[in-house]
Amino acid sequence: MGISADPVDRQRTFDETNSLGFPLLSDPDRKVAAQFGTKRFGPIPSKRMTFVIDTDRRLLGAIKSETDMTTHADKALDILRSRS
Numbered sequence: 001m002g003i004s005a006d007p008v009d010r011q012r013t014f015d016e017t018n019s020l021g022f023p024l025l026s027d028p029d030r031k032v033a034a035q036f037g038t039k040r041f042g043p044i045p046s047k048r049m050t051f052v053i054d055t056d057r058r059l060l061g062a063i064k065s066e067t068d069m070t071t072h073a074d075k076a077l078d079i080l081r082s083r084s
Helices: 008-018 031-035 070-081
Strands: 002-004 024-026 049-053 059-064
Touching: 008 024, 049 070, 059 070
Parallel strands: 002 024
Antiparallel strands: 049 059
16 A cells, blocks of 8 residues: 555556556545654655555564665565565
8 A cells, every 4th residue: 555645636647657556545634644653744745654564464664765766665575575
């Protein structure tokens, strides 16, 4: 699942353009971002983080990088592979 403060229609366009294949949650008031500790104050967007959560809802890892987007997928896959 992906979550951002973008409105639903912008997320739909992003999904269609990139063929994501997973749900996107619109969090325009950034309530979910606040719960995950990624909310910033003012007009600055939320911090970019990836959380790897197991099926039993345990946090397996958190990836934080605002400059290297590929590190999110790579590190998330490393976390998942280490469990098998």
